[in-house]
Amino acid sequence: MSHNDPPNPYAQSKKSPRTRFRLTRLAQKELKETLRDRRTIVTLVLMPLLVYPTLSLIFKTFLLSNAALFSGGEAPEIRVVYSGNVSRAEADFVFLQIGERIKFMDDKAAKKEGALLQLDDPNGTENSQSMGSGLRISGLQPEEFSEGFPPWYRMKWQFISEDADPSLIDYVEAGEADLGIIFELNDPTRKRLGDFTVVSRQDAFSLATADHLAEQLEKANLAYREVRLRMAGISTEPVVDVDRQLIGPAVEQTSSSAFPLASLVPLILVLMTITGAVYPAIDLTAGERERGTLETLMAAPIPRVGILVAKFIAVLTVAIFTALLNLIGMFVTIWVFQLDQQFGGGIFDFRVMVQIFLLLILFGAFFSALLLAVTSFAKSFKEAQVYLIPIIILSLGPGLMAMAPGMSLDGVNAVVPMVNILLLARDVINNEVILVPSFVAVISTLLYTYFAICLAARIFGSDSILYSGDGSLAEMFQRPMRANVVVPLMATLFCLVMLFPLNFLSIGFLGRMPAETTAELSLRYLMMGVFTFLAFMVLPALVARHQHTPLMSGFGLRRPRVVFLLAAVLLGISLWPLVMTMTEGWHVVYGFLFGSEKQDQWHAKLIETTSEQVARIRMVSPLVIVFAFSVIPAFCEEWFFRGMLLRSLLKWNSVWKSILISAMVFGSFHVLSNSVIALDRLLPSTLIGVMLGYLAYKSDSIWPGVILHSLNNGIVVFLAYYQPTLSSYAWFPGEEESIPRLWVVAGFVVAATGIILVRYSMRASALPENSSNATLTNGDVL
Amino acid sequence: MISIHNLSKTFYAGRREIRAADDVSFEVAPGEVFGLLGPNGAGKTTMMRMILGLLKPDQGYAEIAGHRSDRQPDEVKRQVGFVSAAAGVYQWLTGREMLGFFGEIYGLSESDVDLRVKELSSILDLADFIDQGCATLSTGQKQRLSLARALIHDPPVMILDEPTLGLDVIGSQVIFNYIDILREREKSIILCTHRLEQAQRVCNRFGLMHRGRKVLTGSLEDLQKQTGRSDLVEMFIDLIENSNVAPVQQV
Structure with missing residues (x-):
């Protein structure tokens, strides 16, 4: 407040305790x-x-109807049709006998285990299965199934006579019954109960119930055998006692449920x-x-x-x-x-x-x-x-x-x-x-x-x-009247948003290209370069043109001072050992965060993918490599990230904020453009992004960045390319070894020299300064 | 109290370039009501938004009580009460709650707010509806509430953009009467309105704008001398008709 104003009691409460x-x-x-x-x-x-x-x-x-049967919870009823060369009364008698034998075995098992078998739960739910062909073939009503026999509470039974039409098999096939049992009574002495055939469909439910029933019927045999042995005075003590013990939490049950x-x-x-x-x-x-x-x-x-x-x-x-x-x-x-x-x-x-x-x-x-x-x-x-x-x-x-x-x-x-x-x-x-x-x-x-x-x-x-415009499509693609020094932020963001799907498109396209022979691989790498060029260089250039922005100022193409070029060379040759050390450090951090087992898995996967890539790269001529991995990406990425993006950001933001944002975008793109496994590249890429951003800011040009970027990329890719040859020299570390300490120190010293050069050189002046009050605005549009 | 220095603003709507403000300067002293007048689309509202710091000018700046709106926007806002015809009310709050909320924003204590609400409600006749939900208020009631809202922190400067839009004669009368009171209390006021007869009565000085430019400034007598017309309505008609013969500026 200036001193000539009348005091305003209400206007001064900025620091009042009530603010809290x-x-x-x-x-x-x-x-x-x-x-x-x-x-x-x-x-x-x-x-x-x-x-x-x-x-x-x-x-x-x-x-639940699907889940329950297989997860061991409550099961629905099973409809069984049975038939044989006997009358219904005789058939029922046979089943009662079998039922008693099964009960005998179950009781014996229960005594031994000290618990009842859970399977035969009398509280069946009302669900019914409607699998099978679904063709209703006759009036086989649900209520016609009888309650059934003692141990099989969940099964409902229905007798079908042997010569009936439709036959038992028809019912099962049509899905009106889940299961059929045909038995033949051949032994007039009634010592043997007969031959059973369990009829089921091929679907999971019918098969499972058939297995269950066959298992149950098998118990009748065991019971019979045991009774006979006892009658003959032979001990039925088992030779081997089999017990089971479950350890750990019951994880499988929940996760294996449907x-x-x-x-x-x-x-x-x-x-x-x-x-x-x-x-x-x-x-x-x-x-x-x-x-x-x-x-x-x-x-x-x-x-x-x-x-x-x-x-x-x-x-x-x-x-x-x-x-x-x-x-x-x-x-x-x-x-x-x-x-x-x-x-x-x-x-x-x-x-x-x-x-x-x-x-x-x-x-x-x-x-x-x-x-x-x-x-x-x-x-x-x-x-x-x-x-x-x-x-x-x-x-x-x-x-x-x-x-x-x-x-x-x-x-x-x-x-x-x-x-x-x-x-x-x-x-x-x-x-x-x-x-x-x-x-x-x-x-x-x-x-x-x-x-x-x-x-x-x-x-x-x-x-x-x-106060913004009408929100029409025309407004969005409107060319501004005036020339812009840098590309407006909105247009840059548009570019960035477009790059995302373009990136995926190119990955997909490249993935479909054959990559067996040297020629095929060379073509693929060159196509990769073409894509990079189209996405990162041509698209931004077109947008800039549309926005009346000269390439010179919009992308920072002017000739830099020699000192920045020198710094770029120093940094370009010295950053890679630092990056590699950082990546190793990240592996350790990853191990700390997620356990050493995860770390090993991840590391193995990383080595596998990397060595695959390296094997491919080695098939191709070094000239192709220079273009596809060093020169083109370096130029195009500098063009977009340090040219368009950073310069747009600088117009509306403070210097370090702009550099940081552009570096973070740069870093995330490097993770996205590879696989998710490339997460270890996030931090190094972002830091290099900061470096490049600072260099571009101080020199007001992308060219030093292009040099740094292509040197760095080139060295890394050629180290891998010539590894077999290089490894034969005694001074060169082997494939699995980490880089020598001395190299890291040397890299650090050279890089520091580069940074000091940049730091203490005068900034080239023509870069757009941020305006005093930074607000996100597209004030050019009404 | 208010001084405007060379404010300029250009909008781009499609291929058209609209000069909403073109190098406009003026000053308003305490106890003065400055009538910013002009036909629709003259750039009055843009001017007010720039003065308040809601809109960034292409050039120039506004200074209120020694604070520049581009450098200390919050200080400027603290000195200004702003009423616009487009201002809405919070439909789910009562009048009292809304005034309380704005009192809070301007940093008033609860007891100060109570005091101010009592005072304003007697002057602006709010008592009948101040505890009703704002959604149920009539246009006139809403506008009176908006005025009270803008005055809650008793600012030295008032910016009123069409405060009587949509009001009947009685409703406008209440507002204009209050502007009289504000002038007596030594406030600096910028008033934008189409009610020229009323403006003629309450304003000490005028600025006539057309197509972003300040065409005429001065007291009523000054204007009468300059134009040879006796009242504002005639000046206005002249202004528009003349400009149709010779458009001021179209880029």
């Missing part, structure tokens, strides 16, 4: 606003009320939590603009971060309410429909419930922040909805990924948003939590949340959102 409480009050306002809106409450309350009963019905009818409930439960909860958070997120951001309150808010002296954090707290609170209600809804449903008996009672554990709830809060925080970042872009409710639908569908991807049985919470999975939380929740339910990866998952999710809030705060209420 302000955030909660702001959040209170946002919450009031959201919770008084009936639409919030409807999604909050109604959804769990409707969704879970519906889901459980679906479970009951479709999923449906992985432990993975499904978190997914459903997560999706439901999202539904609760969507409406408030839109309402508090895009809705604010639509109602005309955004401008007023922006005219107030409060940092956007504060407003956004308040909104975030409100959305998160609703998300937590939703999560809680859904959790309750789910448990009530599980309890009411007795689903816990199907899947084992692990979910009912109170500790598990609390842990899942905490995870839901964490997830809710992450997703609320993500939603706010996306909806802050939107100018209206409708627009926000259009943005959110793909986000939600995309988030199903990781959700389903986490359900895959082979997935475990380690390596990359521990840092993939959503996947990590879902896997962690699954592990919590299965009681298999491993400390370090879980910790990594939680920390990374918190980091994502933080970044999303920062992004949202940056976008929310920026003047491009407050």
Whole structure:
């Protein structure tokens, strides 16, 4: 305040102690606003009320019928038709006799084991199997099956006479019965009961029941034999006693069941939590603009971060309410429909419930922040909805990924948003939590949340959102009237977004190319160069042209001072031993985080893929290698990352922020463009990206970077290329050895010299300076 | 109190270039109501947004109570009460809650807010509806509430963009009467309006804008001397008709 103003008692409270409480009050306002809106409450309350009963019905009818039989839970009834060369009364008599013998054996076994056999549970469910051809051939009604014989409670029996038409086989084939037994009574002395033929279809259910029945019938033989032996006074003591012991937690049972409930439960909860958070997120951001309150808010002296954090707290609170209600809804449903008996009672554990709830809060925080970042872009409710639908569908991807049985919470999975939380929740339910990866998952999710809030705060209420154009397609592709010195950030981001699918396209295309002979491989590597050229050089150049940006200024093509070229050469020849040491260090860190077993697996895989690549590279002429791995990537990547991207960023951001962002993008591209296994390249690539960014900034040119980049790439690839020859020299380390200390030290000294050269050289001046108040704006558009 | 230095802003809508503000400068002293007048699309709203720091000018800057809006946007915002016709209200909050919220944003204590709300509600006649949900308010009530909202921190500077848009005669009367009160309290006010008769009554000085340029400035007498017309309506019509004969600037 200047001294000639009248004192304003209300205008000076910036540092008042009340500021601390302000955030909660702001959040209170946002919450009031959201919770008084009936639409919030409807999604909050109604959804769990409707969704879970519906889901459980679906479970009951479709999923369990398959799962139960094979997971050893409750089984449905088995319909058996039987037939023979005897009357029904005689046949029933035979079965009763067999039944008694089986019971005799079962009782004996039960006495020995001290427990009853679980299989013959009298409480059959009402499910029936409708497999087979499904052709109804006659009126074989379910009620016509009789209750059956003592040990076989779950089986319903129906006698078919031998000469009946349709025959027993027809019934089984049509699926009106699950199983058929035909027996022939040939022994008039009745010492032998007869020959049994068990008839089944080839489907899993029929086969399984047939196996079960045949096993049971076999018991009758054993019983008979034992009785005969006893009668002859021969001991029936077994020669070998066979016992079984099960160790470890009963993991297999849950994961081998037909449906992985432990993975499904978190997914459903997560999706439901999202539904609760969507409406408030839109309402508090895009809705604010639509109602005309955004401008007023922006005219107030409060940092956007504060407003956004308040909104975030409100959305998160609703998300937590939703999560809680859904959790309750789910448990009530599980309890009411007795689903816990199907899947084992692990979910009912109170500790598990609390842990899942905490995870839901964490997830809710992450997703609320993500939603706010996306909806802050939107100018209206409708627009926000259009943005959110793909986000939600995309988030199903990781959700389903986490359900895959082979997935475990380690390596990359521990840092993939959503996947990590879902896997962690699954592990919590299965009681298999491993400390370090879980910790990594939680920390990374918190980091994502933080970044999303920062992004949202940056976008929310920026003047491009407050006062922007009509949102037409024409506007988007409009050529600006004026020439730009650097490519506008929006156009650069467009390029970046396009590079992502292009990258995958080229990987796919190259993967389909034959790669057996030298000629084929050479062609493939040259095509790789062509793709790199098109994606990283031609596309950005076209975009720049469209944006009226001269290549010279937009990409930094001017001739650099000699000192920067010298520094580039020094750095280019010295960075590789440092990078290799760093990669080794990362392996150690990886081992620490995820266990030495994982580390070994991963290392073996890495060596395998690398040596495969190297073997291929060695087939090709060195000239091709120079182009495909050194010159072209170096030039094209510098063109885009240090040319277009860094220079665009510098216009609106501080120097180090721009360099860091461009380096991080550069680093992630190197991971993406290879396989996921290339995660070890993230840190070195990013650091080299910082180096290159700094060099480009100081020299105001991409050329030193091109030199550094191609030297570095070239050295690394040719070390691998000539390894066999080089290894024959005594001073050169073998294939599996790490680089000598001395080399690392030498590399460090040379690199440091290079950096010092860059650091103490005067900066070339023409690079666009960041403007004093950095706001994300596309102010060129009305 | 308010000084505007060479503010310029150009928008690009498709292939058209729109000069929304073209090197505009003026000053407003305490106790002065500056009427920023002009036909639709003259660039008045753009001017106000730049003064507030909501929009970045291409050139020039605004200074309020010694703070530049491009350098210390928060200090500037603290000194200004801003009312615009487009301003909405929070439909799920009551009037009192909304005023409380903005009091909070401007850093007032709860007791200060209570005091201010009492004062404003008697002057602007809010008492009848201040505890109703904002969604149920009429246009006039909403606009009075918006004015109260802008005044909650008792700012030395007011920027009013069409504060009477959509209001009936009585409704506008309440607002203009209050502007009189504000002037008596030595506030610096920029007022944008199409109600020229009213403007003629409440404003001390005027700036007539057309196509981004400030065409005329001065007190009513100054303007009368310059144009030879007696009232603002006639000046306005002249302005638009003349410019149709000779367009000011089209790039």
